Amino acid sequence: MSEARLNTPISPFPSREQKQEERAARRAAVLRAAVRMFNARGFHATSLEDVATSLGISKPTIYHYLGNKDQVLLECVTIGLQQLLEAGAAARAGPGTGADRLQSFLRRYAEINMDDFGRCVIRTGEEALTPESVRRFRDLKREIDTAMRELIEEGVADGSIAPVDPRLLAFALAGALNWPARWHDPAGPQSPGELADLLVATLATGFLPR
């Protein structure tokens, strides 16, 4: 063995941090491949075998990083729901009137729903989840609904939002902004950001002339 080789400062054995990073990167790659396949083909029509093949790995490797197909799906929808929750928290902490903060939440909400994990949240019916996962799914969704409703209530209170039933408005807004998960074409001419801006502006002013 050469002197240089013996003196190399880089150990051929990964450190604990390197191992953790590697594990996280592999886990993220599996999740991204899985969520795209679920979105494209539907959960029932996707097998972990296909996901594994697309990454050039084996099915047991997916089990090792994430567990079975139900667990992979739960992880995918949880990531999407967490992104929505963070958007709600960021908007609530932001400046401006209730209407300003609601609109910044809605724009982010629409964008997330056009991205891989948000799209998966919308496209996943409860019937695809195990009873235990359904509970977690509903809890997180309820938190997001609550964040939206509270922003509406703040706007109604400060006069920047018309006096409406906050629950009803939250449902109407969520519906309008969930729907792009089913029709927006990522390869189309409008970016998710542009589309989100236009959709939110339309919902803010309504379709009757002002």
Next chain:
Amino acid sequence: MSEARLNTPISPFPSREQKQEERAARRAAVLRAAVRMFNARGFHATSLEDVATSLGISKPTIYHYLGNKDQVLLECVTIGLQQLLEAGAAARAGPGTGADRLQSFLRRYAEINMDDFGRCVIRTGEEALTPESVRRFRDLKREIDTAMRELIEEGVADGSIAPVDPRLLAFALAGALNWPARWHDPAGPQSPGELADLLVATLATGFLPR
């Protein structure tokens, strides 16, 4: 055999019309039972065996009236889509400005989506359909989108609707009014009609104060 029995004017053999009516009634009963089970449990989790059991009939009887599970689903979504198409045609033929006619279409659209067959249209992802059925499903949906878009264009032209991108507005409206298929509780306090009115009014005027 008694004289009365021999003279009875009612034949014990059904007429051709009676047979057709009976067939149509049985077909409708199977479709109603199937669509409710698809909506409650999801298409994949429902077997025709369960549908048959709920009606006290055998699975071959369902095959006889409607065909296999894919054909039953296609028939359910086709009924829902036909209801939406009829609502579009009725609204277009109605009186008033473009905005008036759009709003009467939207109210009916929302109501249908809270009813059994409309709910099934919304809840059915294309991945549940055979490739052939997907084509028919898309064609009918496109007709409905077109009806909505043309009503918007008429309203923009007569000045009763704000100058917007009709395609974008149609998507936003459809999304807001499709969503109740996932959250409206038929046993809840608000009837589909009341809810439809409130949703359409909110979308018409927007959430910013006027």
